[in-house]
Amino acid sequence: MPENTQQRLILVDGSSFLFRAFHAVPPLTSPNGLPTNAIHGVTNMLRKLIADYHSDYITVVFDAPGKTFRNDLYDQYKAxxxxxxxxxxxxxxxxxxxxxxxxxxxxxxxxxxxDDVIGVFARQAERHGFKVIISTGDKDMAQLVNDNILLENTMTNTRMDVQGVFDKFGVTPEQIVDYLALIGDSSDNIPGIPKVGPKTAAKWLAQYGTLANLVANAHEITGKIGDNLRDNLAQLALSKQLATIVCDLELPYSIDDLKQQPMDVDTLKSLLTELGFTSWLRILANTQSAAPAVKAEAHKITEATKEKETATKLETVETTYETLLTEQQLDNWLTQLQHAELFAFDTETTSLMYGKALVVGVSFAVTAGKAAYIPLAHEYPGCPDQLDRTTVLEKLRPLLEDVSKAKLGQNLKYDSHVLANHGITLRGIAHDTMLASYVLNSTASKHNMDDLAKHYLAVETTHYEDVTGKGAKQIPFQAVAIEQAAPYAAEDADITLRLHQVLSAKLAEIPSLQQLYSCLEIPLITVLARIEANGVLVDTAMLAQQSMELASTINALEQQAHDVAGQSFNLGSPKQIQTILYDKQKLPVLKKTPTGQPSTDESVLQELALSYPLPKLLLEHRSLSKLKSTYTDKLPQQINNKTGRIHTSYHQAVAATGRLSSSDPNLQNIPIRSAEGRKIRQAFIAPDGYQIVAADYSQIELRIMAHLSADAGLLQAFNEGLDVHKATAAEVFGVALDQVSNDMRRSAKAINFGLIYGMSAFGLAQQLDLSRSQAQAYIDLYFARYPGVKRYMDTTRELAKEQGYIETLFGRRLYLPEINSRNAARRQYAERTAINAPMQGTAADIIKRAMLTTDAWLLKAQPDAKMIMQVHDELVFEIALDQIDNCKAQIRALMTDAAALSVPLLVDIGVGNNWDEAH
Incomplete structure (x- = not known):
């Protein structure tokens, strides 16, 4: 928090933050469809500055429309x-x-x-004895920094003083203009010296001090880079002039003109209502007229608050954080925890990888604002004596393993793994704030504690990097001084408890979400932890062989691409691919990047590959290179030394539809339709005496579509056990079932699945190699034969537009902020999502329900079997040979009973020595 010893002027680079907020904040819209993400980002930044600095002087500066004097100097400026x-x-x-x-x-x-307006104001304020804070993300502003002028980037929460400029750029603030003249600026189209980058520029300026001295000694610079310098000396003066912020302009403003004025509360409320900024409106509810009152309220918010749902007002929370270094302190807290109805719990550890993380300390909170940290394994010179880790964990064991003692945390699955590494089984998981946030709004981009605290409590928390440092200078948590670690760790537990109070009140208002949270997502934590701990065996020799084969194929594809292109180029370089495809081969430009360059992303290459050979080769090369780097090369490195198995991490709070995702490795992305993907699955093996059993829901999303749409034709096909794609082909093409050809069935399958995902006639035409009119005719025929599907899709779109969200069969909500967007592409994407998400989300809910019941059976019956993976609509098990038949029957029954639809749920079960054989 800044000191309050000198008057400050806060200068906000509005243009810089406008663009950065637009690209950083996910798309948001007002109730009437106006985009609001940039407004949201910039105003949040302004409110934070007001709260942080309490300065009477704060001014926002924007670029005016039209050209500037720099365009007169250089007509290509920003061209x-x-x-x-x-x-x-x-x-x-x-x-x-x-x-x-x-x-x-x-x-x-x-x-x-x-930039120039800010420069004038900064120098003017400095002459009047002010400290100046320039809030910007623009590197050019570094030239203004001195002892009285600092830069602050509110979006990254970083500040830059004189030393900070040198640390970042390798030059002093006085050298920044010379530095910029040398490296140029592609965004502003400032020329610079070709091939001279930041390191070279900093090295030259360290040696010669100024650009003038460098130019005078340009003959000393050897090599090609020296030639580049000498060849372009003529343009350096212009580059420097363009890069220089002009601080001596005459502007019609005095210091008093930069002073904050009283807030126009009525106008602000009206604007916020129109934009749908409800959280800010709640804060304004108690604000009557003046800006000082708002600043005081904002100060309360950033210091520490919780939002009371029943009163729509913010209250200050006094915090008392205790560091437990004695047995007596520990015993006092153990007594409190024993008597608490619910307590928040968190671990600080040696690693973010759950398989090898050990406890460094633990924290607890029982009431808002009161928390404690027990340091157990901090190690650094001068570290004070700590309680013995083994002794403390044994004292905590009865409490942590007691299922009747309700625990609360943020991502408790991780903490359960960490405790398991010490032989403790965490029981009594009652609440998880990460999952509460996710269930309330799965489309929110972040569910981590720091962002939740900012969003729901208006509290700026201490971040992990604040105590450990960043990048190469980051230290492990055990090396953090206890006096720094303790308030950070205790705050984690305290904030988690306070978040729970807010989120639980919100969940209680929506019974279907409360049910989903407490009966599905919370119990799933321990099931997923068990699957992760079980892990899966892989055949490293097989993977090594596959890596060699892939390398050979990749090299062959690279040579073919070079032959087709007529020259060698780097297939991993978007810039070189862009040059080859568009400049040399003159392929049509289907899409452009945000900077206006022809795109080379996958969707563009897929479309170009339908007509041109090189894009097809590039796609094959990308696909195989990714398989090699992500799986065949990396899987052996991910084997746990203790277990000899791979242990993935499942994530409940990532996919908006409710599906699980996984990482390290990502099991969801191993392709099943390609030969190479199936080979990778062959490396997932069973140990001796066991086999892999894979149980996969058959056509589950189509069955859910039949249930949700209640279409008579689809219901009949599924209930009579017909081949639904064949039945659809018979309906669409008007032939008897026994006359349906393979091509007809293929087309019907494309229509069935395509419509679920909102495929247009254009997309279907591409997939089936038809004209657009033919594809549209197929879709029209489909809807004529299955009118219930059309009715469901139309109704769902309208309902989504009316209420702003859709629901799965079990009440999970997916909010659609773009459903009423004025941008046609975004609106249409939201409409497609509205149709697909209830099916994909319901399928996710069903398999989660199946996981719960199957896990419960495994625990109770104790067969020699483990659930080892969950991928899409599939559960994978490792089962002893003599128990496979019995387990198959039980698994099938439990999975088919996971939901009662108006059509039967079918489960395909395969058995094999590896995952591919079993699928």
Missing amino acids: NRPPMPDDLRDQIAPLHKIIRAMGLPLIMEASIEA
């Missing part, structure tokens, strides 16, 4: 910049209105860039 996206342009006017209603001076000067 490469793409036009502003419509969704960003639409947000500028309402953002300016909000800023003015907040009482903040907003300044735009025609023909002068915001």
